[in-house]
Amino acid sequence: MSGCVLITGATGFVGSHIAEAFVAAGYTVRCSLRSTSDARWISNLPVERTLLDLDYPADLSKALEDVEIVVHVAGVTSARRPEDYYRVNADRTRRLAEAARGVGVGRFVYISSLAARGPDGHDHPASAYGKSKLEAEKLLRDLDGPMQIVVLRPAAVYGPRDTDLLPLFKMANRGWLTLPAGPGSLQPVYASDVAKAVLAAARGATSFGPFPTAERSSYSWRDVAEKLEEALGRSVRVVRLPTAGFRLAGRASELAAKPFGSVPAFDERRAEDLTVHTWTCDPSTTEKELEWRAEVPLPEGLRRTAQWYRSEGWL
Numbered sequence: 033m034s035g036c037v038l039i040t041g042a043t044g045f046v047g048s049h050i051a052e053a054f055v056a057a058g059y060t061v062r063c064s065l066r067s068t069s070d071a072r073w074i075s076n077l078p079v080e081r082t083l084l085d086l087d088y089p090a091d092l093s094k095a096l097e098d099v100e101i102v103v104h105v106a107g108v109t110s111a112r113r114p115e116d117y118y119r120v121n122a123d124r125t126r127r128l129a130e131a132a133r134g135v136g137v138g139r140f141v142y143i144s145s146l147a148a149r150g151p152d153g154h155d156h157p158a159s160a161y162g163k164s165k166l167e168a169e170k171l172l173r174d175l176d177g178p179m180q181i182v183v184l185r186p187a188a189v190y191g192p193r194d195t196d197l198l199p200l201f202k203m204a205n206r207g208w209l210t211l212p213a214g215p216g217s218l219q220p221v222y223a224s225d226v227a228k229a230v231l232a233a234a235r236g237a238t239s240f241g242p243f244p245t246a247e248r249s250s251y252s253w254r255d256v257a258e259k260l261e262e263a264l265g266r267s268v269r270v271v272r273l274p275t276a277g278f279r280l281a282g283r284a285s286e287l288a289a290k291p292f293g294s295v296p297a298f299d300e301r302r303a304e305d306l307t308v309h310t311w312t313c314d315p316s317t318t319e320k321e322l323e324w325r326a327e328v329p330l331p332e333g334l335r336r337t338a339q340w341y342r343s344e345g346w347l
Contacts, residue, residue: 034058040102040103050227055078061080064084101139101140102128104140147159147161148165184241187245189221211271211273222247228327237321245318263337
């Protein structure tokens, strides 16, 4: 039996896949939850559950008891104000890492984002979200040693349980698809491949990173449309929307959510990322140091995701 690992954000899309991987590998897995967490994705896993609010030291002490590895997945990808990104993604990451180092945790794996690097051709983030993830990385670098800290930067993650891409599948399943008009490309990564990369980082990485985590191949929006057609088994009419149209849709989504005090999954920042920027990376360093390589190509990943959506009645 391997040691005890604390996974934050384990009830979410990516975190639940990571929890499954660590359980399968024989670890004692402790999943942190908030009082409002929906634990359905880990309900059938033999894991410990602990309430954790990173603003409360007592919660931290209990959650970190006997823990050898921390995998920090929890964070926000959409927020109403820039300072909310920093408070959650940077300050709380620092607080958790300091507490983990203080009790003798041996390894801390942080799930950052390719947004921390910024889009292709940039050496800095293009959004408040990306800046907050980069700030978290900087804070962690200052804490590296004697606790080994490893940072992964996944590209766009997709797969079963993902709600962000579900509207795209639903639209395509109705026979039409709205995609950006630009020539931009993307380099996604399937959720179970991310989980395997995290497992590899927890076991064998000897440096901080950050390690880009993505499939080797990149795809155009035309490729995405074709692969979605194959995954759904039906023809899809594609409508190419210019940048201004996507931005307007993102802004409208934000305005519609405002009266309810909610944060929409699709906002102006995401619209900008999809239409203006290109997101690819070179995962060769990750493959070499972690002895990891993404195994699920986009066509197969989309097919598996569509099958899962259907089995759950989401499509």
